[in-house]
Amino acid sequence: MRKASVVPNTEPVLNAMHSGGRAALDAIGRALGDASGVVQFEQLEALEASLRPEAERLLKEAVTLGNRFRDAGAAEALVDMERVSHAFSTLLGLLRKMVDGAEPVAETAEVAAVVAEPEQSQPDTDEDGAGRILIAEDNPANRDLLRRRLEKEGHRVWEAENGVKALERLESAEYDCCCWTS
Numbered sequence: 606m607r608k609a610s611v612v613p614n615t616e617p618v619l620n621a622m623h624s625g626g627r628a629a630l631d632a633i634g635r636a637l638g639d640a641s642g643v644v645q646f647e648q649l650e651a652l653e654a655s656l657r658p659e660a661e662r663l664l665k666e667a668v669t670l671g672n673r674f675r676d677a678g679a680a681e682a683l684v685d686m687e688r689v690s691h692a693f694s695t696l697l698g699l700l701r702k703m704v705d706g707a708e709p710v711a712e713t714a715e716v717a718a719v720v721a722e723p724e725q726s727q728p729d730t731d732e733d734g735a736g737r738i739l740i741a742e743d744n745p746a747n748r749d750l751l752r753r754r755l756e757k758e759g760h761r762v763w764e765a766e767n768g769v770k771a772l773e774r775l776e777s778a779e780y781d782c783c784c785w786t787s
Contacts, residue, residue: 664693736760741771741785
């Protein structure tokens with residue numbers, strides 16, 4: 606498995622994505638940071654109009670970079686880039702929802718493919734002593750951190766984004782352990 610550093614020319618793209626994300630966060634803070642807690646619809650429209658083009662550009666860069674990581678076999682970097690893509694896609698969906706009142710949707714089929722929940726195969730027999738562990742956690746960052754830690758210790762890990770999904774997985778496969786947080 607190759608690391609992200611093996612993929613050439615990623616640093617400028619990552620720096621641009623970081624700067625763009627920081628600028629978007631600052632713009633959101635300015636638009637919604639009024640102490641009164643009241644935001645006018647016109648403010649939301651202006652925020653959406655200013656954020657959408659940059660968020661779309663950054664999402665495309667994240668998808669492109671994710672594809673480069675996938676092609677290079679940089680699995681950890683790919684997971685991180687999928688999280689970035691998901692964050693930008695979620696931001697775009699929320700912008701659309703707050704202005705149009707429409708449900709958030711992935712902007713393109715290409716984005717939907719990258720942002721979609723990764724395929725997780727069913728547990729198979731454990732021949733190498735590694736545990737088969739199911740993680741149930743609604744916070745993606747916490748779930749990702751726990752998954753990485755357990756995988757580094759040699760375990761096979763499957764994920765569920767909430768208790769209901771964990772129960773569904775438990776009905777269809779066997780695990781050595783199920784971890785969840787409250």
